[in-house]
């Protein structure tokens with residue numbers, strides 16, 4: 506008997522299931538590849554966050570970029586959460602899912618005029634502003650609409666979250682935010698602008714953080730700044746500490762829990778009297794999802810054994826770009842194990858899901874599940890090699906629902922088709 510991956514993905518009758526739906530049943534009905542999410546896993550995680558932070562006034566804004574599927578956003582909305590967005594497209598989706606603009610915060614170093622205007626019209630809770638130039642432009646745009654734009658300044662506390670360099674965002678050399686020693690000046694500037702209303706302060710130090718101590722360091726620095734601002738007559742109503750909590754990718758990983766984060770943050774923030782905003786992405790949805798794929802071929806070369814599957818870097822980019830580890834398990838376990846490279850069909854050597862991995866001796870037609878793929882999986886996928894993206898499925902106990910249909914070839918050519926009509 507194989508050991509179970511989690512409460513939500515476990516073996517039932519020697520077959521991997523999501524909650525009470527066998528993955529082979531979904532594959533039979535809709536084909537492969539597909540992303541599958543456990544609704545219960547999402548709800549349980551939200552509950553864990555809410556309970557951990559119940560001691561202070563907290564708004565949880567789900568980081569949409571982790572997984573912007575409308576049905577996922579709807580689950581999040583029904584639990585009363587807000588959204589952290591990084592583009593106009595995400596704002597559109599969050600609104601479509603019914604999330605109130607009063608619960609939307611907007612981050613990003615490169616917001617366009619169109620996007621700023623859109624969010625001004627929606628009257629969102631806060632623009633997390635990343636530069637003085639952005640303040641100037643936002644002030645102008647809000648003025649034209651005869652509105653006030655609420656802002657928090659994203660400060661860069663210069664702490665090392667000890668994670669992958671590509672997902673570290675709070676270091677001095679990073680493109681994000683305003684250096685903490687220049688923040689007072691930026692706040693004073695914001696205060697001088699007619700169509701800007703200062704409401705908070707923001708920081709986000711990175712992602713997949715496995716040790717909560719950098720949060721303590723960052724928040725102490727930020728709260729220190731809040732005190733200085735008070736002396737300058739600048740009063741804030743919230744502190745937004747971003748997202749970043751890590752998840753379990755390897756069987757042996759023990760990521761911090763929301764409670765561990767709360768234990769260090771809540772006392773600090775409680776003292777300040779500020780309202781707390783959190784922006785979890787990966788930790789809300791990551792472990793709730795898996796990418797299910799089928800073996801197309803196996804290839805035994807002198808140097809290596811290859812398992813070639815029907816999904817690749819276009820569906821799940823993380824192994825290729827971050828060299829990220831995703832645990833891979835057989836849907837129907839086999840006695841015999843092999844060491845293999847598990848690779849996709851894309852014409853790139855970087856198109857792998859796992860290298861030199863010990864795994865069941867899978868053969869053509871066998872199903873496998875790539876675990877902890879709920880965050881930054883589907884959301885980062887592409888049509889590279891003109892491949893339709895994997896469809897997405899939400900499981901609720903013993904039923905499942907397709908929440909993103911499989912793209913067909915006509916959908917893929919749609920934006921290019923019109924040009925063929927005229928003469929070139």
Ligand SMILES: *Cc1c(COP(=O)(O)O)cnc(C)c1O
Pocket residue numbers: 568570571589591612613709711712713747748749750784785786787788880
């Ligand atoms: C990406 C991002 C998040 C979410 O990070 P996770 O590691 O997925 O929790 C939160 N806030 C901002 C500003 C982000 O860019």
